[in-house]
Amino acid sequence: MPHRMDLSQVDHVARLARLELSDEERRRFAEQLGRILEHVAALDALDTSGVEPTSHVLPMTNVLREDQVTPSLPREVVLAEAREQEDGYFKVPRVILPD
Amino acid sequence: MSDEIFTLTAHALRDRFRGGALRPSEAVEACLRRIDQVDGRLHAFLHVDREGALAEARRWDAVYAASSGGDGLPPLAGVPVAIKDNMCTCGLPTTAGSRILGQWRPPYDATVIERLRAAGAVILGKTNLDEFAMGSSTENSAFGPTHNPWDLDRVPGGSSGGSAAAVAAGEAPLALGSDTGGSIRQPAALCGVVGLKPTYGRVSRYGLIAFASSLDQIGPFSRDVADCALLLDAIAGHDPRDSTSASIPCPDFAGGLTPDVRGMRLGLPRETFGEGLERGVRDAVLAAARHMESLGARVEEVSLPHLEHALPTYYLIAPAECSSNLARYDGVQYGPRMETDDLITMYARTRAQGFGAEVKRRIMLGTYALSAGYYDAFYLKAQRVRTLVRRDFEHALEKVDLLLMPVSPSVAFRIGEKVDDPLQMYLSDIYTIPVNLAGNPGISISCGLAASLPVGLQLVGRPFDEATVLRAAYAYEQTTEHHRARPPL
Numbered sequence: 001m002p003h004r005m006d007l008s009q010v011d012h013v014a015r016l017a018r019l020e021l022s023d024e025e026r027r028r029f030a031e032q033l034g035r036i037l038e039h040v041a042a043l044d045a046l047d048t049s050g051v052e053p054t055s056h057v058l059p060m061t062n063v064l065r066e067d068q069v070t071p072s073l074p075r076e077v078v079l080a081e082a083r084e085q086e087d088g089y090f091k092v093p094r095v096i097l098p099d
Numbered sequence: 100m101s102d103e104i105f106t107l108t109a110h111a112l113r114d115r116f117r118g119g120a121l122r123p124s125e126a127v128e129a130c131l132r133r134i135d136q137v138d139g140r141l142h143a144f145l146h147v148d149r150e151g152a153l154a155e156a157r158r159w160d161a162v163y164a165a166s167s168g169g170d171g172l173p174p175l176a177g178v179p180v181a182i183k184d185n186m187c188t189c190g191l192p193t194t195a196g197s198r199i200l201g202q203w204r205p206p207y208d209a210t211v212i213e214r215l216r217a218a219g220a221v222i223l224g225k226t227n228l229d230e231f232a233m234g235s236s237t238e239n240s241a242f243g244p245t246h247n248p249w250d251l252d253r254v255p256g257g258s259s260g261g262s263a264a265a266v267a268a269g270e271a272p273l274a275l276g277s278d279t280g281g282s283i284r285q286p287a288a289l290c291g292v293v294g295l296k297p298t299y300g301r302v303s304r305y306g307l308i309a310f311a312s313s314l315d316q317i318g319p320f321s322r323d324v325a326d327c328a329l330l331l332d333a334i335a336g337h338d339p340r341d342s343t344s345a346s347i348p349c350p351d352f353a354g355g356l357t358p359d360v361r362g363m364r365l366g367l368p369r370e371t372f373g374e375g376l377e378r379g380v381r382d383a384v385l386a387a388a389r390h391m392e393s394l395g396a397r398v399e400e401v402s403l404p405h406l407e408h409a410l411p412t413y414y415l416i417a418p419a420e421c422s423s424n425l426a427r428y429d430g431v432q433y434g435p436r437m438e439t440d441d442l443i444t445m446y447a448r449t450r451a452q453g454f455g456a457e458v459k460r461r462i463m464l465g466t467y468a469l470s471a472g473y474y475d476a477f478y479l480k481a482q483r484v485r486t487l488v489r490r491d492f493e494h495a496l497e498k499v500d501l502l503l504m505p506v507s508p509s510v511a512f513r514i515g516e517k518v519d520d521p522l523q524m525y526l527s528d529i530y531t532i533p534v535n536l537a538g539n540p541g542i543s544i545s546c547g548l549a550a551s552l553p554v555g556l557q558l559v560g561r562p563f564d565e566a567t568v569l570r571a572a573y574a575y576e577q578t579t580e581h582h583r584a585r586p587p588l
Contacts, residue, residue, distance in 0.1 A: 005467070009467075010463070012470075013463050013466050013467045013470065014447075014463065016466050016470060017422060017450075017462050017463060017466040018426075018429070018443070018446040018447045018450055019447055019450050019451055019454070019459060019462060019463070020444075020447040020448050020450070020451040021451065021459075022451075025456075025459070029459070029460060029463055032460060032521055033460070033463060033464055033467070035521075035522060036414060036464060036521065036522060039410075039411055039414070039522060040411035040414055040415055040477070040481075041411075042407070042408065042411050043408060043411050043412065043415075043480055043481065043484055046405075046408060046484060046487070048480065048483035048484060048487070051483040051484075051486050051487060052483070052486055053479055053482030053483045053485070053486065054482055054483075054485040054486045054489055054536075055313065055482055056313055056343070057299050057300075057313070057489065057537065057538030057562075058299065058300045058343065058345060058538070060343075063339075063342055065339070073206050073207065077206045078206065078432075080206070081203055081204070081206075081432065081433035081434075082431065082432055082433065083430060083431075083434075083435070083436040084436075090431050090432060092431055092442050092445070093438075093439060093440060093441055093442050093445050094440060094441055094442065095441070095442045097440065097441050
């Protein structure tokens with residue numbers, strides 16, 4: 001495992017996470033995340049070959065049921081908390097910008 | 100002991116409602132007066148629903164008056180309950196301790212809220228928490244920290260610090276919290292109240308604002324074990340709206356309480372009594388073990404060999420799940436939005452403004468752990484180690500009925516002491532996190548004071564065996580006085 005984080009990695013991860021970071025945050029996260037990653041490096045020493053991963057603690061099986069129509073929340077109630085809406089849809093800023 | 104209404108347990112309130120000695124509206128008024136009196140200093144509540152709670156209580160006044168000694172009324176009829184503010188309450192603000200939800204009012208109730216209402220409970224208000232339940236001190240709330248009722252300069256623990264402080268201070272007899280890595284048990288310990296994390300799957304998570312979905316579990320806070328069982332009875336059970344809620348029958352937890360541990364086998368995991376544990380906490384927990392022995396339990400040492408790996412495992416799995424769950428906060432469906440010309444910048448700027456430092460740190464860590472090239476080395480590795488931690492608990496609980504251990508390595512620490520050192524903060528959950536990774540039920544009950552601050556005793560049972568956890572806790576409590584100690588407010 002790599003256990004350091006440089007500023008370009010911080011920027012890459014911030015882009016993936018859709019987070020705009022200040023310069024101060026970039027430097028702080030590089031330092032703090034590096035220290036946390038050093039701490040989790042302790043797992044490297046453990047031999048886990050042949051150990052099944054646990055994604056869930058319960059024995060899970062598919063839940064099957066009849067496909068029945070039940071009431072949903074009214075559209076206007078769901079849209080009521082949105083910053084912008086139009087014609088019954090959530091409205092967002094432009095997705096594709098003109099050149 | 101003072102007989103003021105705000106000091107009464109839920110079962111004592113219920114007995115008085117039934118006997119006609121007290122009305123639900125008087126109980127709610129007593130809680131509201133107590134909130135007026137102390138919450139300016141504690142900041143346990145983010146929102147108090149005065150009018151709604153009083154109206155609901157007056158409705159129960161009439162129902163009791165028309166009944167024959169409360170016959171046939173639901174178990175919590177007229178009893179006030181406070182709710183951690185990461186559970187959806189229809190029409191009441193639900194913030195998750197974050198600015199990113201603004202003044203969001205959910206259009207539906209969480210399943211636990213529906214069940215509480217069906218059980219007759221009166222929702223008093225919403226309690227403070229670390230933002231999105233990420234933290235161990237309630238200092239990460241966007242609305243300012245909660246103070247520990249035992250010492251206002253100290254943290255109440257977290258992330259359910261508001262619920263723990265409210266119950267400890269007499270603002271509410273009962274509260275709900277959520278526990279992802281110790282967020283019920285650790286604040287219960289630091290505030291000297293009872294807090295139970297049920298088995299993963301015992302209580303529906305529908306309407307709980309998700310942090311780490313494979314670890315999150317809702318549970319009760321109370322001032323005694325009988326109340327804890329009463330509240331668990333109200334919220335437990337299968338819910339078709341949560342595919343991870345278990346279809347396993349629930350016993351009558353409150354009805355089945357007996358203070359008897361004769362012949363019960365208790366295991367002390369040696370790894371939880373090592374370096375890093377404060378002397379005062381260690382002494383109080385070991386004294387509790389001797390007390391259980393005097394009641395007829397058999398105490399022996401056991402081992403959880405992978406305990407030291409639980410913390411790094413958790414700090415990969417929980418942030419990974421958090422980074423995925425919190426992707427939904429993007430300024431589109433609810434909450435404030437930063438106005439920009441294009442969508443991607445709007446997302447990134449809205450999230451930058453809306454989230455606090457710890458939430459951003461965990462989103463960054465989780466995104467990194469899940470990103471291309473690192474997934475196997477971090478996330479998959481952590482999931483394999485999680486299996487080893489689970490097996491430790493399985494093996495230990497083949498030999499003994501319960502594990503007996505500390506909740507937190509220290510008593511309540513000072514506000515500000517650990518805010519700049521995330522790793523030190525994470526270490527305060529070192530004895531609670533492994534239990535979430537394994538999924539087992541665990542309770543924190545008060546086992547005395549160290550330096551005038553409460554110490555928590557943790558009892559951990561087999562999956563879906565909350566009954567044995569509660570029985571041992573009840574036996575301890577019925578033969579000790581620690582749970583009666585109240586903060587000097």
